[in-house]
Each structure stands twice: as structure tokens, then as C-alpha cells.
Amino acid sequence: MTLLSLEGVSVSFGGVAAVREVAMRIEAGEIRGLIGPNGAGKTSLINAIAGVVTPQSGSIRFEDREITRLAPERISSLGVGRTFQHVELFRDETVIENVLTGLYRHHVYGLAPAMLGLRRGAEAQARREAAELLRMFELSSFAHARAGDLPFGIQKRVDLARAIAARPKLLLLDEPVSGMSEAEANAAIATARSLAHERGVTLLIVEHNMRVMMRLAERITVMHRGRVLAEGTPAEVSADPAVIDAYLGEVAHA
Amino acid sequence: MLGAAAVLCVAPLALGSYQLYLAQLMMINVIAAAGLNLLTGNCGQISLCHSSFMAIGAYASALVVIRTGLSFLPALAIGTFAAALLGACLGYPARRLSGLYLALVTLGFLQLVQILIEEFPELTGGVRGLSVPKPQVLGYAIRSDFALYYVLLGAAAFAVFLADNLQRSRFGRAFNAVRQSAFAAQALGIPLGRTKLVAFTLAAGFAGLSGGLMAVAVGFMDPTEFGISTSLRQITFIVVGGLGSVAGSVLGAVLLTGLPEFLRGTQEYADLVYAAILLGSLLFMPRGIKGLLDDLWSLRLVRKPATP
Ligand SMILES: Nc1ncnc2c1ncn2[C@@H]1O[C@H](COP(=O)(O)OP(=O)(O)OP(=O)(O)O)[C@@H](O)[C@H]1O
Ligand SMILES: [Mg+2]
Numbered sequence: 067m068t069l070l071s072l073e074g075v076s077v078s079f080g081g082v083a084a085v086r087e088v089a090m091r092i093e094a095g096e097i098r099g100l101i102g103p104n105g106a107g108k109t110s111l112i113n114a115i116a117g118v119v120t121p122q123s124g125s126i127r128f129e130d131r132e133i134t135r136l137a138p139e140r141i142s143s144l145g146v147g148r149t150f151q152h153v154e155l156f157r158d159e160t161v162i163e164n165v166l167t168g169l170y171r172h173h174v175y176g177l178a179p180a181m182l183g184l185r186r187g188a189e190a191q192a193r194r195e196a197a198e199l200l201r202m203f204e205l206s207s208f209a210h211a212r213a214g215d216l217p218f219g220i221q222k223r224v225d226l227a228r229a230i231a232a233r234p235k236l237l238l239l240d241e242p243v244s245g246m247s248e249a250e251a252n253a254a255i256a257t258a259r260s261l262a263h264e265r266g267v268t269l270l271i272v273e274h275n276m277r278v279m280m281r282l283a284e285r286i287t288v289m290h291r292g293r294v295l296a297e298g299t300p301a302e303v304s305a306d307p308a309v310i311d312a313y314l315g316e317v318a319h320a
Numbered sequence: 321m322l323g324a325a326a327v328l329c330v331a332p333l334a335l336g337s338y339q340l341y342l343a344q345l346m347m348i349n350v351i352a353a354a355g356l357n358l359l360t361g362n363c364g365q366i367s368l369c370h371s372s373f374m375a376i377g378a379y380a381s382a383l384v385v386i387r388t389g390l391s392f393l394p395a396l397a398i399g400t401f402a403a404a405l406l407g408a409c410l411g412y413p414a415r416r417l418s419g420l421y422l423a424l425v426t427l428g429f430l431q432l433v434q435i436l437i438e439e440f441p442e443l444t445g446g447v448r449g450l451s452v453p454k455p456q457v458l459g460y461a462i463r464s465d466f467a468l469y470y471v472l473l474g475a476a477a478f479a480v481f482l483a484d485n486l487q488r489s490r491f492g493r494a495f496n497a498v499r500q501s502a503f504a505a506q507a508l509g510i511p512l513g514r515t516k517l518v519a520f521t522l523a524a525g526f527a528g529l530s531g532g533l534m535a536v537a538v539g540f541m542d543p544t545e546f547g548i549s550t551s552l553r554q555i556t557f558i559v560v561g562g563l564g565s566v567a568g569s570v571l572g573a574v575l576l577t578g579l580p581e582f583l584r585g586t587q588e589y590a591d592l593v594y595a596a597i598l599l600g601s602l603l604f605m606p607r608g609i610k611g612l613l614d615d616l617w618s619l620r621l622v623r624k625p626a627t628p
Pocket of ligand 2: 240
């Protein structure tokens with residue numbers, strides 16, 4: 067079953083065309099990689115899917131439902147979650163509060179019970195779930211640390227745990243392991259992967275590290291200058307002359 | 321906790337009548353500050369018209385008593401509800417605004433409420449003010465300042481209870497989320513507009529309750545009491561006490577309420593002192609007294625290092 071499909075999606079900022087006529091299909095349960103040189107338009111594409119930017123043209127469908135012009139919170143509540151390339155934590159809150167905020171749409175209770183303190187059951191459940199997520203991401207020892215005080219790599223893990231707390235069906239991960247050591251990255255990816263598998267979450271992962279990507283993704287989409295350059299298994303993509311050219315070209319420029 | 325409660329309960333026995341009056345004003349300001357802190361401290365929305373919602377609560381509840389003869393408590397509830405309703409009416413368009421535009425819109429609302437009070441003197445007493453009858457609770461007239469003190473103490477305790485619960489609920493988290501990262505909040509399914517609207521409505525409701533109580537505590541309504549300087553004072557309370565913290569609202573309101581009374585008669589000077597305190601606090605104590613106390617407390621505790 068196709069979970070997400072994009073057709074002719076274009077995004078531009080003023081004169082800059084960040085995404086051009088992108089078509090893409092992601093099957094339910096898939097782990098899809100999205101790679102491309104700097105400025106290829108990967109983050110812009112994720113922002114378009116999440117509803118943060120509105121495409122100039124094209125259509126984005128999630129579970130056979132047009133989401134192209136929906137508000138980001140609507141898209142999120144339909145089951146599309148995301149993390150941020152440059153983490154967007156609630157910096158003044160503790161790590162556990164960040165994850166609890168991710169549970170906003172679950173363990174729901176109304177305003178009056180909230181004010182009268184009649185929500186202990188739901189709160190206790192939420193706290194248990196948050197604590198469990200912290201444990202899985204090896205964040206338990208930071209539970210009561212202020213999120214903004216933590217090193218970048220740990221903030222990335224909090225971002226990931228918080229996104230998973232929202233129980234998405236499709237999770238968009240924008241360079242989730244940048245700033246982590248190789249060992250941290252491996253652990254975080256193993257956790258994300260097994261959680262995705264367990265909960266049936268479909269992943270779209272943007273990642274620069276080809277080694278990580280080769281191990282993780284089943285299929286890879288390559289973007290270059292806003293367009294989809296190639297798509298296939300990791301082996302196919304890494305052998306594609308156009309892809310090699312794009313990356314080598316980039317290296318030559320650098 | 322219990323000790324503080326005991327002190328608050330027996331305090332009026334030891335206070336002179338002027339001090340008792342100050343204690344009453346403290347309770348009133350605690351309620352208003354707790355509401356404003358939800359909107360500004362937690363949700364991050366500036367409001368320059370908090371005093372207008374106090375005015376709405378004050379005039380609405382007093383006029384209900386005067387015109388319909390309804391007793392104090394239902395009138396207070398009506399005043400609170402009226403303020404919350406108008407808070408929602410303002411919050412609906414204002415939920416899309418922030419920063420300077422929001423400040424200007426709330427300032428405009430403040431002016432509008434002032435003008436309406438002054439333009440309908442046959443109803444509100446206009447610039448000459450309005451006397452408020454002594455409140456009747458459950459058939460008993462509250463004549464002594466003593467009894468009124470306990471009514472206000474109960475109301476303030478209730479308001480603090482509500483604000484504290486709210487802050488530690490999913491709604492409090494949503495407020496904090498909207499303030500710190502609108503992007504992340506939305507990505508987690510938190511509706512920005514609706515969350516701000518809830519914050520505006522609640523803040524106005526707290527202000528309305530506070531205003532209704534103020535009307536009976538002061539016994540007379542002077543429309544100039546609901547102007548911009550009262551709004552700025554409320555902001556000073558929460559900044560000095562600690563933004564986003566219920567304890568901060570209480571600390572700020574209690575500690576600073578005495579100030580304008582000590583500086584009475586020199587109104588401009590009082591505003592100046594307030595402005596200086598606000599600026600000083602913003603510059604040197606951005607997390608307020610609550611933050612300072614937290615820091616002092618943590619110095620004594622051996623904290624785990626942030627990285628293993
Ligand atoms: N908000 C914005 N305003 C203007 N231009 C933008 C904006 N966001 C992205 N761009 C431009 O769009 C193009 C694609 O940027 P994008 O961030 O999507 O690339 P990316 O593939 O995520 O790159 P990176 O690997 O560096 O994260 C770039 O040229 C960038 O400068
Ligand atoms: Mg990017």
C-alpha cells in the first residue's frame with residue numbers, strides 16, 4: 067500500500083527553486099533514504115510534506131488523502147511526524163517534559179479536569195510512556211536536565227524520542243544522527259529502526275553519511291538541485307553514474 | 321506549606337487595618353498575575369490589556385449586584401465569565417499576531433475599554449467612579465475586612481490551585497511548546513491558534529475574577545485604576561517573580577503589591593519605580609526571583625554532570 071505519494075511538487079523561495087517537480091512514492095512499512103548534496107532541497111521537501119511550506123504546485127497525498135494545503139498540526143495529527151535538522155527542542159523544559167509534550171495528542175483529557183487536577187490516571191500513563199521512551203533512547207539519566215543545556219548529539223536523540231512519542235505512521239527524519247559519534251549514531255539508528263519495525267512506522271530519512279544510509283535504507287532517493295536524480299536500492303544508487311557525478315561534482319567544487 | 325497556610329490564616333489577627341487592606345490587594349494581584357503568567361510566561365503572548373479584563377470583571381460583577389440584586393458569588397461568577405468571554409473575543413483575532421502587533425492590538429483594546437467605561441456614565445459612573453455595595457455571601461453581609469480577607473485568601477488559593485494544575489497538564493505543556501518553538505509544537509499536533517485562544521481566555525477569566533474581588537475590596541471603582549499602569553504592574557509582577565512559574569506569580573504579586581501603596585500620592589514616581597524594577601529584573605534576573613531561588617537551591621545540591 068502506498069502511504070505517501072508526491073506528484074510534481076515544486077517549492078520555491080522568492081527566486082530560488084528549492085524543489086522542482088518531485089514525484090515520489092513511499093510504501094507503508096518502508097525505510098526510505100533521501101540523499102543529495104548540500105542545498106539539493108531535502109529539507110525543503112520534508113517541510114513541504116509536513117506542511118511548513120506550501121508547494122507552488124503539485125500534490126502530496128498521505129493515506130489517499132490530499133494534504134498539500136493542510137496546516138502542519140493537521141498533518142501531524144493525521145500521522146506524519148518529523149525531526150529537525152537543527153533541533154527544535156523546547157529548550158527551557160526538561161528532557162522528560164519535551165517527550166511528554168510529544169504525547170499531547172495521546173492520553174487526552176479536557177481543560178476542566180486539567181485545571182481541577184482530575185487527570186492523574188492519564189498523566190501517570192503519559193509519564194510511564196515517556197519514561198519508557200527515554201529508557202529506549204538511553205536518555206533516562208538526562209530526564210530532568212534542561213534540554214537546551216545538553217550537547218547537540220543528545221538533543222538530537224531527544225528530538226527523535228519526542229517525535230516517536232507522537233506515534234506517527236510516517237516519520238520524517240532530517241539528518242537524525244548528525245552531531246553524534248559513530249557509536250551514538252549506530253545506537254540511535256538501531257533504536258529508531260527497531261521501534262519503527264515494532265510500531266509499523268514508515269521512515270523517510272535524510273542522511274549525509276552514506277555508510278549509515280547503506281545499512282539502514284531499503285530504497286534510496288537521490289536529489290540534486292531540487293530534482294530527483296535517481297531512485298533504487300542502495301547498491302543500484304551507489305553504482306549510478308549520474309549519482310556519482312553529482313557527488314563528485316560537489317566534491318570538486320568544495 | 322502547612323506553616324505558610326497557618327501564617328496566612330492567622331495573619332489578619334496581627335495586622336492593622338491598612339496592612340490588612342494591603343494583604344487583600346496581594347490576594348487580588350496574585351489571582352491576576354497567575355492568569356497573566358499563563359498567557360505571557362507560559363504561552364509567550366504579550367498583553368497590555370490585562371487590567372481591562374480586571375475592569376470587565378469588576379464592572380460586570382458590581383453592576384449585576386447593583387442592577388439585579390443578585391448576591392455576590394453568582395455576580396462574581398458572571399463577571400469572571402464575561403471577562404473570559406471577551407478574552408476569547410480578543411484572543412480570536414489576536415491568536416495570529418505576536419510581538420509588536422500583539423502589543424499594539426492589546427493596547428488598542430485597553431483604550432477601547434477605557435473609552436467605553438467613560439462614555440456610558442449612567443451605567444458605569446463614568447470618570448466619577450462607582451460605589452460598590454458590601455458583598456453578601458450565602459445570605460450574610462461581609463462587613464468586616466477580616467471576613468473579606470478570608471474570602472480573598474480562599475479565592476487566591478483556588479486560583480493558584482487551578483493555575484498550578486493547568487501548568488502541569490497537557491495544556492500547560494502546549495503553552496510552553498508554543499512559546500519555545502511554534503515549529504516543533506505544530507509538528508507534534510499542537511494547534512497554535514487554539515492553544516493561544518485558550519491562553520487568552522483563561523488569562524482574561526483570572527483577571528475578571530481578580531477585578532470582581534477588587535471591586536468589593538476597594539468598595540469603589542475608579543476607571544483610571546484599570547489603565548496601562550496597572551497592566552504594566554501585572555507584567556512587572558510576573559517578570560520579577562518568575563515568568564512561566566505559578567510560584568513566581570505569587571512571589572511577584574505579594575512582594576511588589578505593597579510598593580504603589582507606599583509610594584502613594586506620587587503616582588508618576590510610583591510608575592517610574594515600577595519601570596526601574598521591571599528593567600532591572602529583565603537585565604539582571606531574567607528568570608525572576610523564582611529562578612534565583614532555584615539557582616540558590618541547586619548550589620546546595622550536588623548536581624549530576626550534564627554529560628556522562
Ligand atoms: N526559507 C528559505 N528561504 C530562502 N531560501 C531557502 C529557504 N530554505 C531553503 N532555501 C534554499 O533552498 C535550497 C534547498 O535548501 P534545503 O535546505 O532544502 O537543502 P538541503 O538538501 O536540505 O541541504 P542541506 O544538506 O545543506 O541540509 C537552497 O538553495 C537553500 O538556500
Ligand atoms: Mg537540509
